[in-house]
Amino acid sequence: MLPILVHLTFGSLWSQLLLYAVALGVVGSIARNGWKGAQGLVTEKGPQAEVKRGDRVQRALLFGGIGAALAWFGLKYALPASAFPGGKGEGIPIHTYGVLLATGFFCAASVAARLARDEWRKVEWVDGKGFVDTEGPLRREQVLDLGFWVLVGGLVGSRVLFILVNWKDYAKDLSSIFSLGGGLVFYGGLIGAAGAAYAFSRVNGMDFLRLADLAIPTVSLGQALGRLGCFSAGCCWGGPAGSHTHLAVRFPGSGVAKDLFGRLTGSGSTAFHSQAADPRYVIEATGEILPQAAPGAVRISEWVAQHGTTLPVHPTQLFESVGQATLFVGLLFLRRHRRFHGQIFSLWLMAYAVLRSTVELFRGDTERGTLHGLLSDSVPALARWVPLEAWYNISTSQFISLCMFTFGATLMYQRTRRLSGEASLGPTPTPAGG
Structure with a gap:
């Protein structure tokens, strides 16, 4: 289970230029698809006229504009302020x-x-x-x-x-x-x-x-x-499957989750964060959830904090x-x-x-x-x-x-x-x- 495959950063000049080139290529590809996908007048019998150049241009501009807007948000999020106005550098x-x-x-x-x-x-x-x-x-x-x-x-x-x-x-x-x-x-x-x-x-x-x-x-x-x-x-x-279930899985927390290169990502699974804040109790052997303390039961949040992963749960x-x-x-x-x-x-x-x-x-x-x-x-x-x-x-x-x-x-x-x-x-x- 890999919540994050890899985290790309753009601190160097060459990486920033490469990202700009990729963004430009994506916008151009989207606009090109809009140009090629333009259609003439369509009826139940199929296309009745050749596609006009103006229709192609209009469609290409529409698609390209949408792609440019998406690229703008992406660049602003990914690049630092030194490389893009208002950049967040995430x-x-x-x-x-x-x-x-x-x-x-x-x-x-x-x-x-x-x-x-x-x-x-x-x-x-x-x-x-x-x-x-x-x-x-x-x-x-x-x-x-x-x-x-x-x-x-x-x-x-x-x-x-x-x-x-x-x-x-x-x-x-x-x-x-x-x-x-x-x-x-x-x-x-x-x-x-x-x-x-x-x-x-x-x-x-x-x-x-x-x-x-x-x-x-x-x-x-x-x-x-x-x-x-x-x-x-x-x-x-x-839900908790109990320790007797062979198909059960455990999702990692931020101190355990790694990327493809084995580096800690600092970003745990959604399941872990939810169970880490769960005040209910569970009987570990059976997976039974209880609203209050009982003999043999442990608080869910305490269990996941101790183990660094979720309880064994059904996949x-x-x-x-x-x-x-x-x-x-x-x-x-x-x-x-x-x-x-x-x-x-x-x-x-x-x-x-x-x-x-x-x-x-x-x-x-x-x-x-x-x-x-x-x-x-x-x-x-x-x-x-x-x-x-x-x-x-x-x-x-x-x-x-x-x-x-x-x-x-x-x-x-x-x-x-x-x-x-x-x-x-x-x-x-x-x-x-x-």
Whole structure:
């Protein structure tokens, strides 16, 4: 478990010049992608006009401007004031979580783009070129563009849900809502990304359910890698597993965590920092959490302070990573046999709801939000009827999972019933790409 792979610093002149060159190259690459991705007028029959030079320039400037803004913030954070006005000189810590999350996103986007090209493949005879796929490449580029909007929608949604779950803390200082600190919530990101994808599909004349069928399995691919990042950072951890559990893991504190070169990073795992402030008690042999002292129990904060690591906990990040990888492979196989648009999307909603609810049973991070916490914030008098350690103290994610499963089952029922009705009236063509 490596929360930080390596921490890059930029104290020398050559390293500062190199960072400037990298930033300039990244901005140029983003602008170039904007130029190449410009499209002419698009209808259901495909592109109807050549791309105008002005459209390409406008798109390149838009993408380049966004890239320049990101580069400006990055340089200000990484470089000292002597090399960049107002620079903070923090360097660039390469977090394992960020690397794996970015890898998962790019893998998911690449696979989705490939699936889109095959899904909308339309081979036609074009004079002078022979048989050409006139729609597949266009849809591929559109899905790659969709990746940007999904990223923005996902980040906004995940941040908003995190703030809502922890509203009691943010209400004390509303300005902290806009701080760079804090966390992200997957379900919030999923809702935000889904909203962005729906809007994008409407604007570009794409059937949303058809798009969802090809894109949703890649969400599991990205999340399978993303949860490995959670494991490296020590977030989304499990509850105490007891000393008898062979699969239990312990996350390091700041005095133990090292980088790839074996150097102490001074940055411990999220799980360690949380348990270091946990006033509850635990029976080490069984992992049972108690709200007060009892024979054989030790205070959690004292235990982690003495050992420099967390208690042995369930590796819930790995549980979900394996489950998501299984979903990805299984749904890609089922896409070949789907009977209607929305079938794969419905199956994913139900399957992931079950997977997430099951994993939540082993989670130990109370920061993620629970029914007890919700009642404590809104109706404190009722909170005592739902103890923090009670089995029926469901998490926010379990509640969302219940809603998501219901939505998926309803969509599946409606689409299946509609298909049966159409079948009784005559043969129905198989969905394209099926």
